Amino acid sequence: LNAIIVTIGDELLQGLTLDTNSSWIGKNLLSYNINVTKTLSIGDTSNQIVFEIKNILQEEFDFLFITGGLGPTHDDITKSAFVRIMNDELVFDENYYLELKQKFSKNSIKMLPMHRTQALLLKKGDIIPNDFGTALGTHYSIDNKHIFIMPGVPTEMKTMVSKYIIPKYIKSDPKNMIITIKTIGITESHLSEKLNFLMKKYSTECKFSFLPSYKGVSFRITQTKDNSNLLMLKDQFINQIQPYAYGLNDDTLELIVSLKLTKLNLTISTAESCTGGLLSKLLTDIPGSSNYFLGGISPYNNKLKEIMLDIPKSSLEKHGAVSNDTALKMAKNIRLKTGSDIGISTTGIAGPGGGNKSKPIGLVYIGLSTKNQDYVKKYNLNFNRNINRIVTTYKALNMIRLLINENNFES
Amino acid sequence: LNAIIVTIGDELLQGLTLDTNSSWIGKNLLSYNINVTKTLSIGDTSNQIVFEIKNILQEEFDFLFITGGLGPTHDDITKSAFVRIMNDELVFDENYYLELKQKFSKNSIKMLPMHRTQALLLKKGDIIPNDFGTALGTHYSIDNKHIFIMPGVPTEMKTMVSKYIIPKYIKSDPKNMIITIKTIGITESHLSEKLNFLMKKYSTECKFSFLPSYKGVSFRITQTKDNSNLLMLKDQFINQIQPYAYGLNDDTLELIVSLKLTKLNLTISTAESCTGGLLSKLLTDIPGSSNYFLGGISPYNNKLKEIMLDIPKSSLEKHGAVSNDTALKMAKNIRLKTGSDIGISTTGIAGPGGGNKSKPIGLVYIGLSTKNQDYVKKYNLNFNRNINRIVTTYKALNMIRLLINENNFES
Numbered sequence: 001l002n003a004i005i006v007t008i009g010d011e012l013l014q015g016l017t018l019d020t021n022s023s024w025i026g027k028n029l030l031s032y033n034i035n036v037t038k039t040l041s042i043g044d045t046s047n048q049i050v051f052e053i054k055n056i057l058q059e060e061f062d063f064l065f066i067t068g069g070l071g072p073t074h075d076d077i078t079k080s081a082f083v084r085i086m087n088d089e090l091v092f093d094e095n096y097y098l099e100l101k102q103k104f105s106k107n108s109i110k111m112l113p114m115h116r117t118q119a120l121l122l123k124k125g126d127i128i129p130n131d132f133g134t135a136l137g138t139h140y141s142i143d144n145k146h147i148f149i150m151p152g153v154p155t156e157m158k159t160m161v162s163k164y165i166i167p168k169y170i171k172s173d174p175k176n177m178i179i180t181i182k183t184i185g186i187t188e189s190h191l192s193e194k195l196n197f198l199m200k201k202y203s204t205e206c207k208f209s210f211l212p213s214y215k216g217v218s219f220r221i222t223q224t225k226d227n228s229n230l231l232m233l234k235d236q237f238i239n240q241i242q243p244y245a246y247g248l249n250d251d252t253l254e255l256i257v258s259l260k261l262t263k264l265n266l267t268i269s270t271a272e273s274c275t276g277g278l279l280s281k282l283l284t285d286i287p288g289s290s291n292y293f294l295g296g297i298s299p300y301n302n303k304l305k306e307i308m309l310d311i312p313k314s315s316l317e318k319h320g321a322v323s324n325d326t327a328l329k330m331a332k333n334i335r336l337k338t339g340s341d342i343g344i345s346t347t348g349i350a351g352p353g354g355g356n357k358s359k360p361i362g363l364v365y366i367g368l369s370t371k372n373q374d375y376v377k378k379y380n381l382n383f384n385r386n387i388n389r390i391v392t393t394y395k396a397l398n399m400i401r402l403l404i405n406e407n408n409f410e411s
Numbered sequence: 412l413n414a415i416i417v418t419i420g421d422e423l424l425q426g427l428t429l430d431t432n433s434s435w436i437g438k439n440l441l442s443y444n445i446n447v448t449k450t451l452s453i454g455d456t457s458n459q460i461v462f463e464i465k466n467i468l469q470e471e472f473d474f475l476f477i478t479g480g481l482g483p484t485h486d487d488i489t490k491s492a493f494v495r496i497m498n499d500e501l502v503f504d505e506n507y508y509l510e511l512k513q514k515f516s517k518n519s520i521k522m523l524p525m526h527r528t529q530a531l532l533l534k535k536g537d538i539i540p541n542d543f544g545t546a547l548g549t550h551y552s553i554d555n556k557h558i559f560i561m562p563g564v565p566t567e568m569k570t571m572v573s574k575y576i577i578p579k580y581i582k583s584d585p586k587n588m589i590i591t592i593k594t595i596g597i598t599e600s601h602l603s604e605k606l607n608f609l610m611k612k613y614s615t616e617c618k619f620s621f622l623p624s625y626k627g628v629s630f631r632i633t634q635t636k637d638n639s640n641l642l643m644l645k646d647q648f649i650n651q652i653q654p655y656a657y658g659l660n661d662d663t664l665e666l667i668v669s670l671k672l673t674k675l676n677l678t679i680s681t682a683e684s685c686t687g688g689l690l691s692k693l694l695t696d697i698p699g700s701s702n703y704f705l706g707g708i709s710p711y712n713n714k715l716k717e718i719m720l721d722i723p724k725s726s727l728e729k730h731g732a733v734s735n736d737t738a739l740k741m742a743k744n745i746r747l748k749t750g751s752d753i754g755i756s757t758t759g760i761a762g763p764g765g766g767n768k769s770k771p772i773g774l775v776y777i778g779l780s781t782k783n784q785d786y787v788k789k790y791n792l793n794f795n796r797n798i799n800r801i802v803t804t805y806k807a808l809n810m811i812r813l814l815i816n817e818n819n820f821e822s
Contacts, residue, residue: 011622013447015438016591016629018431022452027426036424037459041433041450044620048448073603075620107793112600132793153623155798180427211427220427270688270709276695277681277688280709284687287763287796295715297708298681298691304706304749308719338715352698385698 001062003029005039008049008068008078009152012041021067021157028161032170033177034063044069049081057085062145063169065161068152070135072114078149079138082122086140090120100134125149131159139169177223179234182251183244184216184398191217194241202233214387215253215394216246246401253397254282260404261292266341268400270296271309271334273321274348274364278393294338299330309333322347322359327376331367341409343369344400346392351385362388366396368403412473414440416450419460419479419489420563423452432478432568439572444586445474455480460492468496473556474580476572479563481546483525489560490549493533497551501531511545536560539575543567550580588634590645593662594655595627595809602628605652613644625798626664626805627657657812664808665693671815672703677752679811681707682720682745684732685759685775689804705749710741720744733758733770738787742778752820754780755807759792761799773799777807779814 005025011017022039029036040056042048049069056064069078082088097119104111118134121127128137128148133156140147146169150157183191188210199208205225211218221237223230238245247256261268270280280296283289299305302321306313311329319325327347335343348364355361362381368374379395381388416436422428433450440447451467453459460480467475480489493499508530515522529545532538539548539559544567551558557580561568594602599621603610610619616636622629632648634641649656658667672679681691691707694700710716713732717724722740730736738758746754759775766772773792779785790806792799 010620011631012434013437013450014441014589015434015436016622016631017624018429018434020429023423023426023429025426026424030425037454038463039424039452043448052449071621071623072600073621107791109598110601112604114600114603155794178425209422209427211422218427272688275692276700276704277683277691277707277709280688280711281686281692284709284711285797285800289687290711293687294712295708295710295719296688297706297719298688298695299706300691300695300701301705301749307748308706308708337718338712386696389696 001032001034002037002060003034003063003065004056004059004061005036005065006053006056006067007039007041007152008044008066009041010043010075012068013043020154021152024154024158025065025161028166029063030178032166032172034170037061044075044077046077046081046084049078050084053081053085057142057145064145064147066147066149067157070137070149070151072112072117072134076117079120079122082125082138082149086122086124088122088124091123092116093119093121096121096136103134122149128160128164130156131163132156137164139165177230179221179230180249181219181221181234181238181241181245182216182247182249182253183219183241184246184253184394186217186241186244188212188217191219191241191244195219195237198237198240206230206233214383214391243402243405246398253394253401254285257397257400257404258283258286258289258292260401262288264404264409266404266409267292267294267339268342268344269294269334269338269340271330271343271345271367272296272298273300273305273330273346274350275346275389275393275396276300278389279344279346279396282393282397294340297334305330309337320359322349322363322365324365324376324378327365327367328369328374329367331369331376332374335369341370342400342403343367344396345369346396348379348381348388348392350388350392364388364392364395366392366399368399370403370408372408412443412445413471414445414447414474414476415467415470415472416447416476417464417467417478418450418452418563419455419477420452421454421486423479424454432563432565435565435569436476436572439577440474441589442586443577443581443583444588445581448472455486455488457488457492457495460489461495464492464496468553468556475556475558477558477560478568481548481560481562483523483528483545487528490531490533493536493549493560497533497535499533499535502534503527504530504532507532507547514545533560539571541567542570542574548575550576588641590632590641591622591660592630592632592645592649592652592656593627593658593660593664594630594652595657595664595805597628597652597655599623599628602630602652602655606630606648609648609651617641617644625794625801654813654816657809664805664812665696668808668811668815669694669697669700669703671812672753673699675815675820677815677820678703678705678750679753679755680705680745680749680751682741682754682756683707683709684711684716684741684757685761686757686800686804686807687711689800690755690757690807693804693808705751708745716741720748731770733760733774733776735776735787735789738776738778739780739785740778742780742787743785746780752781753811753814754778755811756780757803757807759790759799759803761796761803763796775799775803775806777803777810779810781814781820 005022026036125138135151138149207222209220305311330345331343345367351361364379367376416433437447536549546562549560618633716722741756742754756778762772775790778787
């Protein structure tokens, strides 16, 4: 089965908004064995929308997903374009208008005359509910082809797809034709070297690809024959690259760390200097994080390292804030202060300023402290401020993962 | 002048890689007054590349930018597709091959047989140099239309565009034909209402568009006639929507807040519960943040609110952690503890769990404390955990902005 995706909006063409909708839809359809053959972004111009959609309707596809241009302002013209494309008409839905009125009044937002257009619905189409916004979606069915028109706001679109479109129009169960193994702490070429003989062995039934990013390298196995058992096969690959593989598919490192902390009933606290709160932010991204995350401190100012973390002024003056010694004390003291099982710290020079010959930009120390051991890892990173902070944070998360993996906490 | 962008690669359609190239090119062309009319992503299939590009060649455009599929591996087929599209042929460039050989040996990387294909060049095209990678770009010129074929790796592509394509083929100076006014704290429709008469007044010389996001609504003015003075015109729009407009174009709220704090020589500290460090992360994203950011605490656990922020257990028990009272005490105590000019706090129920009838998911309190005043704002948000946290953080940043705007610190 094939799909085409069209995203509508001048902001996409002018680089003001990144089109994340196409990518999200493509990824989700793939798990139902539906291939996206192309994606198209076009502007808020009625003639162009009509021209491009009419062209696509001549092509081969099973599903056409369209997002954007359903809002109440003057540049939202997707519905009127579809009046032309489908020889349809817009009808005013009194019931939905009343529903909207109640929604606005409940949220104490003033309803404006322009909001009336949100109750104008395409007559020949079916409604797709919108759980979060005011713009309803529309579904057309022509010659066994399905067309879905959805708002461009990602959360609204995603809920429409997952909750209404997939169960009603796609129906099939998701298939595991693709598995992504997520790794951290190893480069793409070294990963490739370790996996080379396995890739050769299975080259007739699988395709392989590597996707490096600042958060680690993803390795993807795509099954090309239906008869191979991907779930069993993947374990051979994972075994070959331990301890670098931390999860599968949509797993994030912060999720894996949080699951392990929860499972072992461990608590953690953070003391962040160069990462400024990013580590505690990621550790609390996960629902239920209060089970393991006790708290964090970002003592940016040196005086606060003294006051809030009891790091002696003399030691800060001797070793400097960016040092093995400070990282170690930060990790240990936040652990003792909060009573957590694990204390972790970051201190470094993220850039663009602040570096010198002995402590260059990119120099980072990450400290880890438990009841049984305290240690520090030192890195020399080579990115910009933003990426240096992200890389440091993921290295810290990986240190937590490895610490727990090594069964340091099982008795 | 119009442009079309085509990005090539299965990973774009399968949601493994986000297409950031189209967005970057679109944004950069706009400053040279070149409009991107559409962008297209297609897979690594020779027939499809030939079909789509041949179709586009029939359309109207001045520039066609193509990225991706120029690497040395088996799925890089853009060059061979262009042999078919242009009736061209691939010729082996001995000099470039020697150059490559030296590059590899200089970087101590083993050159593989497959790298030979990087020296196969399209005969009818001109070469576009690649400062970072091995894949050269190609330029074709047909009937005053320019076609650029570039690698998909963003740094390689960006340097080709900025350093070689724009100076050689676009030539013109960048124009300020577009201004984006960034706002926060007002909805798209209310902004539209406030600006309606101005939009009507200038409708013959400008185009207007709104871009809502969780971080606020951007309002964009695009000049359609060369004679209007956009820089002066924008002030009329800004005056109409105070105090919601906080910046222009690429300004972020955290940048604006940091600039104001720095300018007024003010210091700030944070006490975050529901946002878990995101606010301190954003405040320290800006280089030089140590000038204004003293430090932050994320006392996730209630006991830490007592220990680290001196909030009495009795008061926590009486009002709850998510309350006006706790938010106020958190803001005041972090300010006093760190000695900062401004203390700001967040506490709320981000979801998906933890809500009840009297304190539902999405209930958030943001506290602000200065020497002269302490106050709390309460919000009922309606998103998922992640977005609730982002929205809370931006509302907090906006409270800081408004506090400083009101000249509370000027004597």
